[in-house]
Amino acid sequence: MRQNCIICTVGGALAAAILMNHSLTRPSFGVIFPTLGHVHDKDSRGLAILCRKPLCKANFTIAPRGLSCFSPDRQTETSMRFSGFRILKEGLTGNKGWRPHWRDPEPKAEYDIVIIGGGGHGLSTAYYLAKEHGLRNIAVLEKGYIGGGNVGRNTTIVRANYNLPGNSEFYSHSLKLWEGLEQDLNYNVMMSQRGVLNLFHSDGQRDYAARRANSMINQGDDAQLLDREAVRRMVPFLDFDNVRFPIFGGLYHARGGTARHDAVAWGYARGADQRGVDLLQNCEVTGIDVENGRVRGVQTSRGPIRAKKVAMVVAGRSSQVAAMAGMRLPIESHILQAFVTEGLKPMIDNVVTFGMGHFYISQSDKGGLVFGGDLDFYASYAARGNLPMAEHVMEAAMTLMPAIGKARVLRSWGGIMDMSPDGSPIIDKTDIEGLYLNCGWCYGGFKAVPGSGHCFAHLIAQDRPHPAAARLRLDRFRTGRGLMDEEGTGAQHNLH
Numbered sequence: 114m115r116q117n118c119i120i121c122t123v124g125g126a127l128a129a130a131i132l133m134n135h136s137l138t139r140p141s142f143g144v145i146f147p148t149l150g151h152v153h154d155k156d157s158r159g160l161a162i163l164c165r166k167p168l169c170k171a172n173f174t175i176a177p178r179g180l181s182c183f184s185p186d187r188q189t190e191t192s193m194r195f196s197g198f199r200i201l202k203e204g205l206t207g208n209k210g211w212r213p214h215w216r217d218p219e220p221k222a223e224y225d226i227v228i229i230g231g232g233g234h235g236l237s238t239a240y241y242l243a244k245e246h247g248l249r250n251i252a253v254l255e256k257g258y259i260g261g262g263n264v265g266r267n268t269t270i271v272r273a274n275y276n277l278p279g280n281s282e283f284y285s286h287s288l289k290l291w292e293g294l295e296q297d298l299n300y301n302v303m304m305s306q307r308g309v310l311n312l313f314h315s316d317g318q319r320d321y322a323a324r325r326a327n328s329m330i331n332q333g334d335d336a337q338l339l340d341r342e343a344v345r346r347m348v349p350f351l352d353f354d355n356v357r358f359p360i361f362g363g364l365y366h367a368r369g370g371t372a373r374h375d376a377v378a379w380g381y382a383r384g385a386d387q388r389g390v391d392l393l394q395n396c397e398v399t400g401i402d403v404e405n406g407r408v409r410g411v412q413t414s415r416g417p418i419r420a421k422k423v424a425m426v427v428a429g430r431s432s433q434v435a436a437m438a439g440m441r442l443p444i445e446s447h448i449l450q451a452f453v454t455e456g457l458k459p460m461i462d463n464v465v466t467f468g469m470g471h472f473y474i475s476q477s478d479k480g481g482l483v484f485g486g487d488l489d490f491y492a493s494y495a496a497r498g499n500l501p502m503a504e505h506v507m508e509a510a511m512t513l514m515p516a517i518g519k520a521r522v523l524r525s526w527g528g529i530m531d532m533s534p535d536g537s538p539i540i541d542k543t544d545i546e547g548l549y550l551n552c553g554w555c556y557g558g559f560k561a562v563p564g565s566g567h568c569f570a571h572l573i574a575q576d577r578p579h580p581a582a583a584r585l586r587l588d589r590f591r592t593g594r595g596l597m598d599e600e601g602t603g604a605q606h607n608l609h
Contacts, residue, residue: 214379215259215386220393220415224252226573227411227420229398229434230427231255233264233374233559234551236381236392237566238426238573240298243388245567246574251390252420254413256397260378263428263528267559268451268485270464270475272309272369273334276325279584279597280537281332284557286581287564288334288368294563300380302372303478309369309464310339310347312513314358318468322364329366337365348465350516358469358512371464371475377562401438407546408438424549424573426565429494429529431552438545443534443590444553448489448527450498450506454520456480465513472509474517482520484510488530498527530555534590537597540569540578541587549573550587 203210226242228235231253242248255261273288275281295302313322319338326336344363345353353360386392393415400412401423410419427434429446461476471487486506489499503525510517533539533553538561540551551569554561568582578585584595 214383215392217394218391220252220396220413220418221391223410223419224391225250225420226252226422226424227418228253228424228426229411230262230425231257231259231382231392231394232262232426232428233260233378233381233562234428234554234565234569235424235426236260236378236385237562238424238551238569239385239390239392239566240381240388241567241570242574243385243390245570248574249389251385252418253385253390253392254396254398254411254418255392255394256414258394259382259392260375263530263558264378264562265375266451266526266528267374268473268475268483269371269374269477269559270309270369270473271304271306271372271560272366272464273332273560274309274311274325274329274336274364274366274369275599276328277597277599279595280557280599281328281334283538283564283568283581283585284560285332285334286567287561290563290567291372291560292368294372294377294380298380298384300376300383302376302380304370304372306368306370307463307475309366309466310344311364311366311466312344312351312468313361313363314468315361319361322362326364335366335368337367339363339365347463348461350460351465351513352515355512358467369464371477372559373478374559377559381562381566398434398437401434401548403438403545403548406544408548420547422547422549422573424551424569426551426569428552428554428558429531431531431550435550435552438543438548440543440545442550442552445492445532446494447491447530447532448493448495448498449485449487449530449556450489450502450525450527451483451485452503452506452522452525453477454482454484454517454522457482457520467509467513470505470509470512472506472513474510474514481523482517484517488532489527494529496527496529498525528558530558535596535598536600538565538585539587540565540572540582540585542572542576543587 225248228239228251235253239251239253242251271288271291273284275284291304295304311322313319323338326338329336340362341353341360344360351360382392397414398411399414402409402411408420408423410417411423425431425434432442432444432446435442457480459476461474461482464473464475466473472484474482474484477483484506486502486509489502531553532555536555537553538557539553543550549572551565564581568579571579584597586595589595
């Protein structure tokens with residue numbers, strides 16, 4: 114066993130070095146190393162151990178300057194970087210020197226800023242508040258465990274193929290942050306720019322795809338209009354001659370792709386903790402204290418916490434939390450279903466979307482096909498979808514890709530989505546002094562994680578909107594200015 118440990122440790126270090134210099138375009142897969150007994154994931158950025166639980170005993174990742182371990186008790190970024198020698202040493206000594214990703218502190222009586230919500234958006238906001246604006250006296254309040262909400266069970270798609278002003282510049286900004294995220298966090302989030310392919314099935318859809326491509330290029334992003342044969346060479350396993358929905362071509366966004374959703378949350382949590390942010394788990398907010406039109410703090414299951422500023426970032430629970438401050442938001446909560454199949458050999462190099470139904474599919478790092486569809490068309494806080502919509506998704510999958518019928522579905526879930534009237538998010542101050550709002554992400558929540566946190570942190574710290582999020586105002590639903598109907602479905606929640 115000792116020999117196996119040595120071989121695996123050295124082999125892992127060598128594999129990491131090789132992978133740093135060789136880009137992998139196909140989906141990545143887990144490999145078990147006996148030394149640590151945890152799943153190792155490899156992708157184009159390197160090799161990392163990503164444990165199933167945040168507080169694990171063996172965690173390291175490849176960084177541009179070497180290998181690093183996670184040691185929250187050391188507050189400087191440089192102290193978190195380690196060499197290949199450290200990896201070898203830990204492998205030979207039972208890996209007893211690694212530290213948890215982040216601390217589990219007790220709440221303080223008062224903070225400068227309290228962030229409600231410990232998902233991807235809340236954690237990224239805390240991280241950028243500390244990193245970009247030098248603020249340290251910050252708490253992130255999560256009613257469960259860090260990354261246990263939508264970000265823990267997402268569909269991982271990253272893209273910036275938006276059309277309308279207000280959205281296009283924001284998601285372009287977010288994509289640029291995605292491209293440097295692993296180096297910034299010193300954490301392997303498995304960002305894989307494998308490309309996003311949006312299919313079209315009629316002449317009208319082709320015209321719209323051309324306009325969308327031009328808009329993307331004008332924004333500074335990439336876009337390529339592919340004909341039928343070019344799409345066939347890229348994804349030959351699709352049903353090109355379907356009688357109802359023949360494939361005419363596709364809009365290809367090469368810089369888009371996928372990332373590992375829970376690793377994104379862990380990376381931001383680790384980065385925020387290193388900079389002094391308190392991550393308070395099992396700390397549910399039960400009330401928001403407002404006096405004379407100004408926020409004074411929050412009531413929680415772990416006692417009252419005073420704060421100069423309070424930021425709400427709670428995804429599908431936005432209406433419930435805002436009601437604690439006496440606010441009524443233009444938001445409905447709907448369920449968006451997704452599914453994962455058994456692990457398969459690499460077959461889908463890209464993200465593919467069906468133009469005649471809200472269906473999308475990609476292949477995860479574990480080999481499972483990750484796919485989803487449209488909303489359940491009723492408001493609900495249940496984290497599961499209904500069977501008619503599940504059937505609709507399966508029908509779309511079989512229509513586009515008949516071979517998927519041979520794969521077994523292992524699990525499904527329903528993410529609770531904030532649906533706004535125009536299908537676009539809100540990042541803005543409220544009428545209550547010191548209370549800030551981040552909600553309404555509809556279908557765009559995961560791909561917006563870096564951009565949302567970066568822009569929201571700018572708003573909280575400087576009390577003025579970031580240029581990339583300047584149009585994401587709350588009052589647009591009252592004034593009618595700047596409405597962004599990206600889906601083309603009108604101001605009807607239940608039609609998104």
